[in-house]
Amino acid sequence: MNNYELMVIFTPVLSDDEFKAAQKKFTTLVTDNGGQIVAENPWGLKSLAYPIQKKTTGLYWVLEFTASSDFNEKLKIQLLRDESVLRHMVTKLDKYAVEYNQKKRSGVPTGNEKAAEVNNA
Structure with a gap:
């Protein structure tokens, strides 16, 4: 079992319920294929660096999970179909x-806090 992080940018026209349903779809895909969810972090609506499909914002979501290496291809196919x-990026x-x-x-503390304190002083 390997550790992975999945970042997905969903279209900004999704409602809150649709956004949560899309998240649940991919978390159940991971667990149904023998993986485990480590952490889940919905970032919400953020600006994109460049327009994608004429959209300038997107709903960001980060999922940290463990799974076997052959699962990535199944996940990629499902992400491309949606x-x-x-x-998306794994x-x-x-x-x-x-x-x-x-x-x-x-x-x-991860060690980066001291650098931030020095820069703010």
């Missing part, structure tokens, strides 16, 4: 990224 998905996380994400979620 018309509400503007863009990243394999190494042990340092997993540790960093765990610290970030639990509120433990």
